[in-house]
Amino acid sequence: MTQASRRQFVAHSLAAGAALALPAARLHAQARPLLKAGDQKGGLRALLEAAGGLDGLGYDIQWSEFPAAAPLAEALNAGAVDSGPIGDAPLVFALAAGTRVKAIGANRSDAYGTAVLVRPDSPLKTAAELKGRSIATNRGSIGHFVxxxxxxxxxxxxxxxxxxxxAPADAKLALTQGSVDAWATWEPYTALAETSQHARVLVSGRGLLPGLSYLAATDAAIAAKRPVLQDFLQRVVKAQAWSYRNVDAFSATLAKIIGIPPEAAKLQFERRQQKWVPIDAQVIADQQRTADFDQQVGLIRQPLDVRPTFDIGFTTGA
Structure with missing residues (x-):
């Protein structure tokens, strides 16, 4: 083989090697894990973006936003999302419907913003006066529960x-137009209605609710993406701690991200006082009382043991 032939052979070999390496590189890029994250208005994405909690991710996130817990639970049930934030009552409702999902992280907050609202000029002053009245809310939501x-x-x-x-937007319109007497909802809708003077709180969740909500994940996602979910949960917890050290900055960013006035964003954030807590015996007992109440009032048909609802293998550092 001449020197020119050898050079030609090497060139062809390198070209062939590059052609073989290209699909391998693409395959490596495609192997990056994907977390399909569900969210509710004013929820996790706004928190993480404001706190810089998405920096240095070792996986990709595909976000899907829902106006309430019920459609988020449906998406979890269908496998359209891997995880998402959900309140204690909607979680019970989802589990009773057969959704294969578990709570992997728990938080407590002031339940004031989960409330029954009425128009500012409504004659209603107490919950007892709701007899014979119409109330708008989402089926199976924390508003339904309160x-x-x-x-x-x-x-x-x-x-x-x-x-x-x-749905919240339709419920707000129904209350404003007078086609219902009350609207049962949650933050940030409560703060938004109050600060815009479209409604006032008739009954708050204080003393009625344990203030629990969760990061939930499907059984399939837990089995296939446990390290990703663990990392995501810890990022959320760290971002939450950051937000309470930077109330003004976070409230302003939150208002821009979710599209509500700054005063409403700050009000709902400050009074919520959300803190991530370990999934302990008290959390499980409170969740059991929620399930028992749901069964008592006919929201679910059969008694539900909530203990299998929790995966305590995840850590928050709380």
């Missing part, structure tokens, strides 16, 4: 009120 808690605590029965199941 409604039932409020009326039963006032001595009423579920059948004493008329529930209209509407």
């Amino acid at each position: 409604t039932l808690k409020a009326i039963t605590a006032a001595g009423l029965k579920p059948e004493d009120v008329t529930l209209r199941f509407l």
Whole structure:
């Protein structure tokens, strides 16, 4: 083989090697894990972006935003998302419907913002006066739960009120237009309604609710993406701690990200006082009481043991 031939052979070999390496490089790039993260308005994405909690990710995140817990739970059930934030009552409702999901992290917050709202000029002053009235809320939501808690605590029965199941935007419109007497909702909708003077709190969740909510993940995601979920959960916890050290900065950023006035963003954030806590015996006992109440008022048909609901193998550092 001449020197020219050898050079030609080497060139062809290098070209062939590069052609073989290219698919391998693409395959490596495609092997980067993907977390399909569900979110609710004013939730995790805004928190993580404001705190810089998405820097240096070893995986990609595909975000899907939902207006309430019920459609998020449906997405979890369908496998359209791997994880998402969900309140204690919606989690019970989802589990009773057969959703294969577990709570991997728990937090507690002031339950004031989960409330039954009325128009500012409404004559209603107490929960007992809701008898015979119509209340808009999401089916299976924390708003649905606080409604039932409020009326039963006032001595009423579920059948004493008329529930209209509407998404938050439609429920707000129905209240404003007077086609319902009350709207049961949660933050940031409560703060937004208050600061815009479209509504006032008739009954808050304080004293009625344990203030629990969770980061939930599907059984399939836990099995296939446990390290990713663990990292994501810890990033959320760190971002939450950052946010309370930077209230003004975070509130301003939150307002821009979720598209609400700064005063509403700051109000709902400051009074929520959300803190991540270990999944301990108290958390499980409180969740069991929520499930028992749901069964008592007919929100779920059968008793539910909540203990298998939790995966305690995840750590928050809380």
